[in-house]
Amino acid sequence: MNVLYKRNPQLNKNGELIHLLTTEGLSKGILTHILDTASNFVNVNDREVKKVPLLRGKSVFNLFFENSTRTRTTFEIAAKRLSADVFNLDIARSSTAKGETLLDTIDNLSAMAADIFVVRHSESGAPYLIAQHVAPHVHVVNAGDGRHAHPTQGLLDMYTIRHYKKDFSNLRVAIVGDVLHSRVARSDIHALTTLGAAEVRVVGPRTLVPSDMAQMGVRVFHNLEEGIKDCDVIITLRLQNERMSGALLPSSQEYFKSFGLTEKRLELAKPDAIVMHPGPINRGVEIDSAVVDGPQAVILSQVTFGIAVRMAVMSIVAGNEA
Amino acid sequence: MSVSVAGTAGSLVLDAEALYRELLRGVRSLMGANTQLVGVASGGAWLVERLHKDLGLPGTPGVLSSALHRDDFAQRGMASSAQTQLDFDVNGADILVLDDVLYTGRTVRAVLNELYDYGRPGCVRLAVLVDRGGRELPVAAEFAAARVALPASQSLALARTEDGTFQFEVKEA
16 A cells, blocks of 8 residues: 555655654654644643634544544544534445445545544555545544554553653553554554654464564563563553454453453552553453552543544644645 | 834844843833733743742743644644643733734734633733834734834844843844
């Protein structure tokens, strides 16, 4: 797919961000600019007027070809806080179900004067296809495509880490769980590497960690205790229930026994380690309830920061022309 | 009373430290019992930081950012900047906004909107180091330490050196 492009399709010729499709290939400068901009938006919630006018008169279309209530809602809140008009399309019951192609859907919505498309799709690369197709003033934000990328989740994870740990350069970060099917893991790894984290580890059973992971510059562990030892940050991934049927795992109880993050295991990490999770959480499968509700979990902060990060991404791309 | 400085690019000398002393005098005369000083990021925020010290004011100096209300967002995009910080109740407050340079008036319009996102102030006034003319909106400063006429081709901005002293930078755009 990438061979189609001469330059990073997310950037215009001045190197400015016009679409957000993946954290891969974005410079440290751009990632830091997004995080800095997000910090401007974190306190919008504290104002009497919880809205800023940056996207006033712009239309944001949420196109969720795959369900995700939380991600869609946070994008909707973010767009509304920026004063945009937001349209949520019920794709499952719309023209796509009647056989309309993806790009025909996009053309029709563009004719309704869309400015930003927020796209979630089960096919990796769908947001690229749309970004390549739209007019120069239209922007695409990837809200998760297949197993490929979930860049706003990756960025909000970076924001959360920076908030609690200030600096990436001394950090040891472990990403634990179903790395194979996780677009969050990929987006986190690219961002952490670019931002200069000292060590990135992936931890999971052999069936759920891709064999080529070491090429991404990470250390691979198949034992949880070894994998999280002395870590500053632990990112637990959701064990997708649908994987159980695919013979990749014996059972969720079996998984919890070997890879569930419990308070006892958490003691192996640094005493001030933070525990993150992109949600939705399966308590008692990848993570114990006591850890979710414990003092080291920052999972709800991730959700709050996610709104500010999505505001930052939409306001940055909307301010740049292709 | 403002110091009048006439001149153009080559010969214009703006002594920022001398103008600051003039501003300090002017601000002192504008201060009421409950006046809150608020600086526009970044130049105005530096001024307020120093005024706070020199006037012995309590609390943290207020900062206003124009970033979220700029009218050139569509052309210039999102710039990261200092954040608005107001540690007092804006509702009914007597506010003196400080900025380094007053030019088109667009930044002042933006920071007024920013201010109103936090409440309804009782009274807002403006004091600046330099009013360089060229207004494009009905905005006026209560006090300017200097009023000069600069051509549109030049940009004027305050800089702060490492030891905290002020300098003006005049650039050909």
